[in-house]
Amino acid sequence: MMEVLGALRDVNISRVLYEHDFPDWFVIHAGTHYKFNWDGILITLRNGRFFFPDDSYFSGPTSNITGQYLDKSDAKRLGEHLIRKLAALASTLPSGNAVANSLQLDGYGVNKAKLELLALEGAVSAQEEEDVLTTLVKSVWSSDPGMVLKHITDAHSLFVERKYHPSLNESRNLVQCLIDGISADTHHSGAHTVLLPGGIANRIQYLKNVGFLTQDEEAAFKSAWGALSAGSHPGVPEREEARIGLVLALEFGQLLLLKCVNWKANGYRKFSSP
Numbered sequence: 001m002m003e004v005l006g007a008l009r010d011v012n013i014s015r016v017l018y019e020h021d022f023p024d025w026f027v028i029h030a031g032t033h034y035k036f037n038w039d040g041i042l043i044t045l046r047n048g049r050f051f052f053p054d055d056s057y058f059s060g061p062t063s064n065i066t067g068q069y070l071d072k073s074d075a076k077r078l079g080e081h082l083i084r085k086l087a088a089l090a091s092t093l094p095s096g097n098a099v100a101n102s103l104q105l106d107g108y109g110v111n112k113a114k115l116e117l118l119a120l121e122g123a124v125s126a127q128e129e130e131d132v133l134t135t136l137v138k139s140v141w142s143s144d145p146g147m148v149l150k151h152i153t154d155a156h157s158l159f160v161e162r163k164y165h166p167s168l169n170e171s172r173n174l175v176q177c178l179i180d181g182i183s184a185d186t187h188h189s190g191a192h193t194v195l196l197p198g199g200i201a202n203r204i205q206y207l208k209n210v211g212f213l214t215q216d217e218e219a220a221f222k223s224a225w226g227a228l229s230a231g232s233h234p235g236v237p238e239r240e241e242a243r244i245g246l247v248l249a250l251e252f253g254q255l256l257l258l259k260c261v262n263w264k265a266n267g268y269r270k271f272s273s274p
Contacts, residue, residue: 020089020115025065026082029053045083048075088115101160104243105130129250130156136257140264143181151177152253155246164242171242171249172228176200178256179207179221182263186210191268200225211270212263217255224252 044050155170187196208218
């Protein structure tokens with residue numbers, strides 16, 4: 001949403017809104033009541049209060065700026081519709097590439113002609129997966145959560161900024177950080193006599209040798225690591241390569257952390273049934 005705010009602030013917004021057929025009552029109220037303070041506008045659109053000025057939110061469904069019947073549920077639905085339309089509009093503005101990238105991570109494309117957000121068929125919302133992984137890191141990761149969280153944040157922000165190769169590097173660093181941490185914790189636990197090797201491929205194999213990864217998981221992680229480490233993938237645009245790399249890192253990161261919780265609970269020796 002920060003990208004949306006930035007794009008909307010960079011233009012003569014009242015003219016742009018009129019040109020794209022936003023309702024007169026919306027443009028007037030956003031300008032006169034909010035002075036186009038988009039933080040306040042977006043918050044009150046989401047909770048429905050935007051349409052009920054002067055504390056008339058509880059005065060009844062006809063006391064609103066639209067001139068139509070509007071109860072609280074209707075107001076929230078209309079507010080969400082306008083937020084989505086504003087996000088679509090922001091993606092078309094001069095600084096809108098960052099908005100489009102951010103929306104794609106949320107699993108949305110944009111119909112620029114109709115100013116509509118379109119759910120990408122079969123797309124994984126990278127933002128949702130990022131939120132899950134961030135929660136897991138904060139709750140279970142003991143080695144260096146700050147470093148893991150930084151790799152997550154940097155991979156996302158670099159993608160939004162169209163710095164695709166650096167974003168892919170951060171996705172790779174995220175997976176490496178988790179594998180290194182789990183390997184080191186397992187070694188320091190003293191539960192195994194297998195020596196801790198250096199190098200990411202060797203550590204993936206180490207985790208298989210001590211029982212943390214199955215043989216299939218070892219192969220999958222080595223393949224994922226290879227994909228994240230490749231200089232390029234002929235035929236795949238850099239943008240898609242970076243997006244897929246980020247999703248891949250987020251999903252494999254979740255798998256590692258979920259296994260890690262159970263692994264630690266069983267003395268770094270085995271897994272118990274969930």
